[in-house]
């Protein structure tokens with residue numbers, strides 16, 4: 001029986017991964033400069049060590065006004081989103097870092113997910129009420145070797161409100 005044709009969604013392209021496999025024996029790991037420089041090749045559980053090193057950063061713009069007029073002395077929407085994320089608590093491998101402007105000022109509140117060796121993503125039109133979904137998306141991102149979370153496992157806000165994806169930096 002023929003399966004459904006694979007439909008690519010925005011943000012999925014290209015679908016290929018940097019490494020063919022994620023196991024210890026995968027040739028991709030041998031070529032990974034980070035693994036080589038840290039001497040992890042002798043470890044029987046390279047994946048766990050790699051995961052520790054490659055913690056994920058969730059940058060949150062704390063200067064986003066999201067089109068609101070913000071009276072002096074009150075927190076702007078970006079600051080409130082950051083506070084909501086901090087209050088909810090980040091997953092173990094995710095670090096929440098405030099930043100002033102992600103250059104997506106016309107797109108409401110913005111956040112960015114990044115990690116060495118993984119694709120980076122910028123999301124817009126976020127609100128405080130999205131905090132739980134943002135953190136669950138960040139956790140799913142942290143559980144991938146390359147940052148590409150399968151489409152159906154992404155939170156809806158990540159599926160619909162992605163502004164940019166940036167390839168992982170390749171070290172020479």
Ligand code: FES
Pocket residue numbers: 061062063064065078100101102103104105109110
């Ligand atoms: S002020 Fe938030 S992206 Fe520019």
